[in-house]
Structure formats: C-alpha cells, structure tokens
Amino acid sequence: MVKTVLGVIGGSGVYDLPGLENARWEKVESSFGEPSDALRMGTLGGVDMVFLPRHGRGHRQTPSSINYRANIDALKRAGVTDILSVSAVGSLREDLPPGSFAIVDQFIDRTFAREKSFFGPGCVAHVSMADPVCPRLGDYAEKACKELGIAHKRGGTYIVMEGPQFSSRAESHLYRSWGCSVIGMTNMPEAKLAREAEINYATVAMVTDYDCWHDDEPDVSVTHVVEVLRQNAEKAQDMLKHIVGQIGPGEREPCPMGFDKVLDFAIITPPEARDAALMKKLEAVAGRVLNR
Numbered sequence: 001m002v003k004t005v006l007g008v009i010g011g012s013g014v015y016d017l018p019g020l021e022n023a024r025w026e027k028v029e030s031s032f033g034e035p036s037d038a039l040r041m042g043t044l045g046g047v048d049m050v051f052l053p054r055h056g057r058g059h060r061q062t063p064s065s066i067n068y069r070a071n072i073d074a075l076k077r078a079g080v081t082d083i084l085s086v087s088a089v090g091s092l093r094e095d096l097p098p099g100s101f102a103i104v105d106q107f108i109d110r111t112f113a114r115e116k117s118f119f120g121p122g123c124v125a126h127v128s129m130a131d132p133v134c135p136r137l138g139d140y141a142e143k144a145c146k147e148l149g150i151a152h153k154r155g156g157t158y159i160v161m162e163g164p165q166f167s168s169r170a171e172s173h174l175y176r177s178w179g180c181s182v183i184g185m186t187n188m189p190e191a192k193l194a195r196e197a198e199i200n201y202a203t204v205a206m207v208t209d210y211d212c213w214h215d216d217e218p219d220v221s222v223t224h225v226v227e228v229l230r231q232n233a234e235k236a237q238d239m240l241k242h243i244v245g246q247i248g249p250g251e252r253e254p255c256p257m258g259f260d261k262v263l264d265f266a267i268i269t270p271p272e273a274r275d276a277a278l279m280k281k282l283e284a285v286a287g288r289v290l291n292r
C-alpha cells in the first residue's frame with residue numbers, strides 16, 4: 001500500500017494553488033538543472049500536495065525553455081507519486097468548446113527542441129508510452145467533472161507542438177484530419193519524463209479556443225486564452241478539491257497499470273557498463289532500481 005503525494009503542474013494562468021493548508025514555497029535542487037520555480041507544498045483534505053507552476057511565477061518560461069527534466073526530477077525528490085497537469089489547450093473538435101475540459105488519454109509528440117529523457121549515454125532505458133496517462137487519475141477527474149457539472153469529455157488525443165507560435169491554418173486542419181482532439185505546447189516531454197520517473201501522470205486539458213480551423217470562431221490569441229482561463233480557474237480549483245476528496249488521506253493499492261515499476265524492465269545497460277556520473281544524476285528518478 002502507498003500514500004499518495006499529489007503533484008499538480010499548473011499551466012498558463014495557473015500559478016498557485018489556493019486553499020492549501022500549511023502552505024510554503026520550497027526550493028528543491030535538481031541534478032538536471034533549474035526547475036521552473038520553487039515548489040508550493042502543503043496539504044488539502046489531509047492529502048500531501050506539491051504544486052509547480054510550469055512556466056514559473058510571472059510566466060517567464062516558454063514551452064521550449066521549460067526544463068522539463070528538472071521539474072519532474074524535483075517533484076520526484078519531493079516524494080510525488082501522481083501528477084495532475086492542468087493545461088490550456090486549443091480545441092480541434094466542434095464538440096469541445098472553449099470552457100470545456102478534456103481528460104485526454106493519448107498524445108502525439110511533435111516537439112523537437114527539448115531534452116526528452118533522463119537516460120542517455122552510459123545508461124540507456126526504454127519505457128513504454130503505449131498508455132501515457134494513468135486511468136485511475138482520469139477516473140478521479142471524470143467523476144469530479146460529472147458531479148460538479150463541468151462540461152467535459154473523457155479520452156482524446158492531445159497533439160504537442162513546439163511553438164511558441166500558434167499553428168498555421170494548414171497545420172490546424174492537418175491535425176484535425178489525424179483525429180486529434182486538442183492542441184498544446186507542453187505536455188510532452190513532460191508525460192514521458194513522468195513515466196521514466198515512475199510517477200503516474202494525467203492531464204486535464206482546459207479548452208480556451210478553437211485554434212484557427214473554425215470558420216465561425218476567432219483565431220486563437222493570448223488575450224483570448226487568458227480571458228477564458230480566468231473564467232475556468234474556479235472550475236479547476238473545485239475539480240482539484242473534489243479529486244483530493246476522492247483520494248483521501250489514507251493508503252491505496254499500488255498502480256494497477258504498473259507505472260510505478262516501469263524501470264524494472266526498461267534499463268538495458270548492464271551495471272558494469274554504466275556511467276558513474278549519470279548514475280549520480282539519476283539517483284532520485286531511478287534510485288529504486290539502480291541501488292539494488
């Protein structure tokens with residue numbers, strides 16, 4: 001049995017987690033560089049919580065300049081077992097209007113200018129990304145949306161673009177033809193790194209716009225995104241409180257999907273061939289398997 005420590009990564013417009021008890025900002029050092037910000041620690045309904053504003057307070061990091069490895073490593077060092085990402089996205093479907101939430105279950109990673117793995121020369125690992133999100137976290141989010149009357153859809157594919165510019169109209173139509181539901185710039189490599197760190201991950205994607213494919217709706221702009229996000233912020237807080245209520249302060253069964261043990265089968269470099277310096281950097285992310 002394990003006790004949940006819930007990490008929340010707040011995206012655009014979400015820079016704090018109001019209502020935390022015993023709240024404090026704590027700077028956590030990572031062996032992978034600087035995280036986006038200090039971590040906001042505290043409890044909510046008896047559940048240990050760790051909040052990280054993805055772009056930092058003041059929104060200073062671009063989707064490409066965010067140090068995703070340092071962020072996930074810092075959350076791992078803080079004992080986080082599960083991450084809920086709360087992200088702003090554009091909708092690629094008519095039936096996902098601005099203001100609705102998508103509890104996505106797949107990603108297409110089109111990013112190309114980011115560090116995507118904790119592993120590398122001197123310790124090679126390959127984890128499965130077939131099921132990138134944790135269904136148990138998705139269940140909590142879905143139940144919360146249902147009971148709070150938040151318009152939502154369970155399932156769907158989030159396509160991750162490099163940015164920071166928004167898509168061209170041709171790209172937007174292309175992603176629709178691929179069957180994608182929503183588009184954003186941040187959830188990869190975040191979800192991949194969470195998997196490598198054996199942390200359960202799920203995203204609640206808050207729809208802010210119809211990107212630029214829709215004939216009758218305005219093209220996405222930051223002003224528009226921020227305006228819709230402001231309206232959504234309260235819903236997101238209510239949803240988080242509901243999810244925490246479902247998790248509760250007690251212990252729970254280990255991850256039924258085995259995401260908390262993926263490194264048992266992922267590292268291909270034998271101990272005698274591993275690089276000592278990299279082993280040191282990996283102590284938080286992979287210490288469970290490297291030290292035995």
Ligand SMILES: CSC[C@H]1O[C@H](OP(=O)(O)O)[C@H](O)[C@@H]1O
Pocket residue numbers: 010011012013054055063086087088089163183184185186187222225
């Ligand atoms: C301010 S609109 C574009 C920006 O918002 C989303 O970020 P996040 O996932 O952190 O909410 C999107 O991915 C872009 O980074």
Ligand SMILES: Nc1ncnc2[nH]cnc12
Pocket residue numbers: 088089090091166167183184185208209210211212220225
């Ligand atoms: N249309 C869009 N494209 C990429 N990222 C977004 N974040 C919010 N809306 C977006």
